[in-house]
Amino acid sequence: MERDLGWETGLRLSYIGTHTVKLPVYVDENEIQPQSIAYNPAQKPYPNWSRMSDRLNIGSASFHGLLVAVTHRYGNNLYLQSSWTWDKNLSNGQGDISQSWRSEAGPGTIHRFDLAADYGNVQNTRRYVWLTTSVWTLPFGRGQKFGATMNPILDRVLGGWNVSNILLLQSGQFLTRITLAA
Numbered sequence: 001m002e003r004d005l006g007w008e009t010g011l012r013l014s015y016i017g018t019h020t021v022k023l024p025v026y027v028d029e030n031e032i033q034p035q036s037i038a039y040n041p042a043q044k045p046y047p048n049w050s051r052m053s054d055r056l057n058i059g060s061a062s063f064h065g066l067l068v069a070v071t072h073r074y075g076n077n078l079y080l081q082s083s084w085t086w087d088k089n090l091s092n093g094q095g096d097i098s099q100s101w102r103s104e105a106g107p108g109t110i111h112r113f114d115l116a117a118d119y120g121n122v123q124n125t126r127r128y129v130w131l132t133t134s135v136w137t138l139p140f141g142r143g144q145k146f147g148a149t150m151n152p153i154l155d156r157v158l159g160g161w162n163v164s165n166i167l168l169l170q171s172g173q174f175l176t177r178i179t180l181a182a
Contacts, residue, residue: 008074014067023059023093027112028052034113058115059093061122077139082132089125092118124172132167 002012030052032043046052069083092115111117139145141159142152150159 009072012069016065018063020061022057025059061091077137080134085129089122126172129170136163
């Protein structure tokens with residue numbers, strides 16, 4: 001939804017929601033059902049192997065996002081936009097306790113008999129983001145406050161300059177940090 005608030009100010013509210021099914025997930029085909037008796041390796045379907053990985057399309061994900069943005073134009077030379085974003089990204093294809101970047105096919109699971117145990121926050125999702133940007137067109141050059149009748153060659157050098165800034169505050173891990181689980 002967008003709304004003109006008057007005084008060169010606009011407001012935008014956006015919602016994005018998705019639900020994804022059949023995400024690829026690695027499972028251990030050599031895993032035994034949880035039980036109350038002591039662990040015995042002979043109970044594995046393939047007792048001579050420690051792990052047998054298989055990729056199954058059994059994962060799912062759910063994403064909900066909300067964006068609130070305000071824009072304001074101060075005359076002809078200054079433009080400001082500020083936005084706040086809230087995202088919630090849940091999945092059992094890369095949940096809270098996933099084995100992270102196993103391969104491009106998807107992460108592993110805690111145990112394949114209870115995928116709900118893996119359902120949780122997706123790594124590297126920024127829950128909160130506040131972004132403010134501004135652009136100020138400097139008032140020098142042809143058609144501007146200073147140098148309106150400036151020589152075209154001089155206008156190419158002195159006119160048409162902008163000053164921009166960006167303020168970004170966000171929650172979550174840094175993009176360069178990858179945590180691998182053993």
